[in-house]
Amino acid sequence: MAAIPPVCDFDAPIHDFSLPDGEGTVFSLDDVRGKNGTLVMFICNHCPYVLAVIDRIVRDAKALQDLGVGVVAISANDVADYPEDAPDKMVEMARKHGFTFPYLYDESQEVARAYGAVCTPDFFGYNAAGGLQYRGRLDASKKEAGPQDLKRELFEAMKQVAETGRGPKEQVPSMGCSIKWKDAA
Template structure:
């Protein structure tokens, strides 16, 4: 079922984390922060919304990194219910698509909960002070990639954040598969 996150809560603080990556390293927020801001993305391997735009995500992340934006992707899905999202498959996805950013596994789902992540993809764009400035979509694509000339909402917003410290007032929420939460114990 498609999920839509809430609108941007401007100024909400970035949340720290310590999570294992597909490279075998444990990553923290300090490891990924950029001098001009930070983009935290919640994605996964199986979601058709993510798979439709994974190459655009990688393209935009690389271009944002060149602008001084730190980028990280986190998968928090329940891998018992969705084994295709397991860490070993995350490694394959990151290698196949040439991720230039760490891809981390949130097995406890505590980081996803701290961010109030709702869906995949869910994008959180912060300025250099760690204040939320963007919680919107990548572009107007849905389960299928839209035309190549779509406005690059995420890229344009984070470019603005890198340059001014402020995100756009008008934002369109991302849409994707709901995060696959573990059953409460």
């Protein structure tokens, strides 16, 4: 079922984390923070919305890293019910698509909850001071990738954030599969 996150809560603070990648190496916010901003993405391996645009996500992440924006991806799905999102599968996905950023596993789902993540993909773009400036979509693609010439909304917004510290006032929310939350104990 598709989920749509809320609009950007400008200047909401970035949240610290300490999470392992699929091979067990632990990364914190300080390890991934960029001098010109930070992009925190919630993605997963099985979501058709993510899979439709994963190469565009990787392309734009690399371009943003070149502009001094730190990038990290986090998967928070319940792997008991969605084993294709397990850490070993995350390693395979990162290698297959040439991730240039850490892909971390939020087993407790506490980080996803702290950020208010709703769906995959869900993008949180912060300025250098750690204030939220972008909570929009990658581009106008849906469950299938749109045309190659679609406006690169995430890239353009984060480029603006890197250059000015402020995101665009008009943002279109991302859309994707809902985060697969664990059942409450």
